[in-house]
Amino acid sequence: MPYVNIKITEEGVTSEQKAKLIEGVTNLLKDVLGKNPATTMVVIDEVPTDNWGVGGEQVSSRRKRGL
Amino acid sequence: MPYVNIKITEEGVTSEQKAKLIEGVTNLLKDVLGKNPATTMVVIDEVPTDNWGVGGEQVSSRRKRGL
Amino acid sequence: MPYVNIKITEEGVTSEQKAKLIEGVTNLLKDVLGKNPATTMVVIDEVPTDNWGVGGEQVSSRRKRGL
Amino acid sequence: MPYVNIKITEEGVTSEQKAKLIEGVTNLLKDVLGKNPATTMVVIDEVPTDNWGVGGEQVSSRRKRGL
Amino acid sequence: MPYVNIKITEEGVTSEQKAKLIEGVTNLLKDVLGKNPATTMVVIDEVPTDNWGVGGEQVSSRRKRGL
Amino acid sequence: MPYVNIKITEEGVTSEQKAKLIEGVTNLLKDVLGKNPATTMVVIDEVPTDNWGVGGEQVSSRRKRGL
Numbered sequence: 001m002p003y004v005n006i007k008i009t010e011e012g013v014t015s016e017q018k019a020k021l022i023e024g025v026t027n028l029l030k031d032v033l034g035k036n037p038a039t040t041m042v043v044i045d046e047v048p049t050d051n052w053g054v055g056g057e058q059v060s061s062r063r064k065r066g067l
Numbered sequence: 068m069p070y071v072n073i074k075i076t077e078e079g080v081t082s083e084q085k086a087k088l089i090e091g092v093t094n095l096l097k098d099v100l101g102k103n104p105a106t107t108m109v110v111i112d113e114v115p116t117d118n119w120g121v122g123g124e125q126v127s128s129r130r131k132r133g134l
Numbered sequence: 135m136p137y138v139n140i141k142i143t144e145e146g147v148t149s150e151q152k153a154k155l156i157e158g159v160t161n162l163l164k165d166v167l168g169k170n171p172a173t174t175m176v177v178i179d180e181v182p183t184d185n186w187g188v189g190g191e192q193v194s195s196r197r198k199r200g201l
Numbered sequence: 202m203p204y205v206n207i208k209i210t211e212e213g214v215t216s217e218q219k220a221k222l223i224e225g226v227t228n229l230l231k232d233v234l235g236k237n238p239a240t241t242m243v244v245i246d247e248v249p250t251d252n253w254g255v256g257g258e259q260v261s262s263r264r265k266r267g268l
Numbered sequence: 269m270p271y272v273n274i275k276i277t278e279e280g281v282t283s284e285q286k287a288k289l290i291e292g293v294t295n296l297l298k299d300v301l302g303k304n305p306a307t308t309m310v311v312i313d314e315v316p317t318d319n320w321g322v323g324g325e326q327v328s329s330r331r332k333r334g335l
Numbered sequence: 336m337p338y339v340n341i342k343i344t345e346e347g348v349t350s351e352q353k354a355k356l357i358e359g360v361t362n363l364l365k366d367v368l369g370k371n372p373a374t375t376m377v378v379i380d381e382v383p384t385d386n387w388g389v390g391g392e393q394v395s396s397r398r399k400r401g402l
Contacts, residue, residue, distance in 0.1 A: 007244060052244055053220075053223030053224075053227065053242065053244075054239075054241070054242050054243075055241070057220075061220070
């Protein structure tokens with residue numbers, strides 16, 4: 001029954017990579033806690049770099065500075 | 068003052084259906100807990116089927132298999 | 135497959151009231167969107183009144199003023 | 202290490218305004234709690250007015266009524 | 269910079285198991301997306317079984333029925 | 336109508352500090368976006384250090400190492 005929410009920046013993540021994240025997290029919850037994969041939900045949110053801040057600065061701005 | 072977040076897959080939900088969800092949840096909180104509708108907030112997130120996983124698999128992939 | 139998160143202040147909500155919220159939201163999603171209750175998840179978060187703010191003020195402080 | 206999520210309606214917020222929100226929240230956490238800005242994360246979610254409800258009504262509908 | 273939120277029922281999860289979840293998710297994001305572990309955050313929420321519903325029913329009630 | 340969720344580690348934050356966070360975030364949204372404080376909600380979640388991970392490690396473990 002676990003619910004997992006993964007937030008990452010929207011920077012070209014492929015459908016195949018999303019599939020790997022979903023499979024990986026679901027297996028992790030089965031291996032560590034014995035959770036049933038059938039009822040494990042994973043939701044991936046892709047956030048525009050303008051809308052994500054770290055260090056008090058937008059990621060879009062950091063990317064322009066090569067970070 | 069309640070805050071409700073509804074996450075559903077992005078599969079053609081109409082504006083009218085969203086209105087019904089918002090009205091229904093707001094009434095439920097009034098009926099069960101006596102919460103004032105004027106300050107009840109509801110946010111609906113529509114998640115692409117590529118970004119939602121259940122059973123360790125993307126919903127987009129499940130849909131192709133007829134699930 | 136919907137996921138619903140209900141945030142309310144921690145002010146003596148009973149287990150029976152929680153059961154009604156869970157049942158009501160699940161039925162609403164079935165009625166409006168045809169979602170399968172078996173895979174609808176509802177999580178209720180009870181937030182201490184010191185940790186919830188509205189109007190720039192803690193709810194605990196508002197309660198003392200009779201609001 | 203704080204994580205802050207700001208949800209607002211999607212109504213023409215500029216990149217510059219987002220930058221101010223990110224900087225402002227990060228400074229607030231430094232000033233009030235001594236949190237290190239380098240590891241403070243802020244995520245802004247812009248929600249379509251059709252998907253946000255208050256008073257049991259969509260914001261899109263309220264806007265049409267001049268609210 | 270990813271942020272991951274894991275919600276599970278509050279049923280005796282040990283500190284060691286939490287450590288494994290945190291390490292596992294962080295490694296998964298490094299392996300699949302090349303994300304830097306130093307800035308990956310994971311937050312685990314343990315939800316009382318009275319507050320988690322599935323199938324329109326509290327998990328606490330399901331547990332009593334042996335589910 | 337904004338909704339803000341602040342997640343911090345549970346390490347002795349006082350009620351007065353919470354009041355300052357709530358007031359500060361509410362004012363920020365008024366100043367930057369013209370949002371009405373009366374309908375701005377702020378929810379603060381205090382997360383046990385065992386349940387928060389960064390760098391693939393629990394914060395509780397980091398604290399023991401003096402970080």
